[in-house]
Amino acid sequence: MKWSAKNKLSLITASCLVVGTFGLVASTTDVFKDSTSSITSVASEKKQAGVSQTITPKTLSIAKLMKQGLVQTYPGDPNLAKSAFRVDRLLSAPPKSLNLVAKDGHRFITVPFIMEDTSHHDGGYSVYKPNRFTLKDETGKEYESVDYVNRNEKAWKNTHQYFAPYRSQVDVVYQVPINKKTFVLFASSDAFAKTHTVKIEVD
Known part of the structure; x- marks a missing residue:
């Protein structure tokens, strides 16, 4: 069969249209792939950055805090009545001589620390800082003392x-x-051998 110049031109035009269409489809597909990849990448980066994550505050249980002490006790514990170091029952209010005023939304806890080591009579001293003992709540937040009263100037100087x-x-x-x-109160000192954790509960 002989092909006229017109038929040849039509065939070439059709071929170009097919190739062009294929290229357009391929190009569109690549753009879609690139767009999807970009979206996925952004989402991944946000997730890694914590944008879409909910962070829960770390909470420590009172039981776990108590386990940090070799001696686990509470104020007025009769089992430690004869120990060199112990914590007496909480006082109902801070000593009046301190003239303390609590901030709004806060209150005072007054803890009597007793130290009585009758096994030594050499006149020396032990390093003992009850005013530096700290409290922690169940979130691990620490509370330092705000003031104190020394009841025996001969014993603690x-x-x-x-x-x-x-x-x-x-x-x-x-x-x-x-x-x-x-x-939980943490008590540690050179004056007594073991770290004490004291569970303190208030109404």
Whole structure:
């Protein structure tokens, strides 16, 4: 069969249209792929950056905090009545001589620390800082003392010296939020051998 110039031109035009259409489809597909990849990449980056993640505050249980002490106790614990170091029952209010005023939404906790080491009579002293003992709540937030009263100047001197065999009582005051009910007190010192954790509950 002989092809006229007109037929040849039509065939070439059709071929160009097919090739052009294929190229357009391929190009569109690549653009769609690139767009999808970009969206996925952005979403991945946001997720890695924590934009779409909900972060839950870390919470520590009172039981886990208590386990950090070799001696686990509470104020007025009769099992430690004869121990060199112990914590007496909480006082109902801070000593009046301190003239403390609680901030809004807060209250005071007053803890009497007793140190009485009758096994030594050499006149030396041990490093003892009850005013530096701290409280923690169930979130791990720490509360330092705001003030204290030394009940025996012979037993505890210069805010860090305990002299045996005298009986030392230091009433230490903490300020805590009203909505917090349970705390763990950490007591550690050269004056006694083992770290104490003291569970403190308030109404």
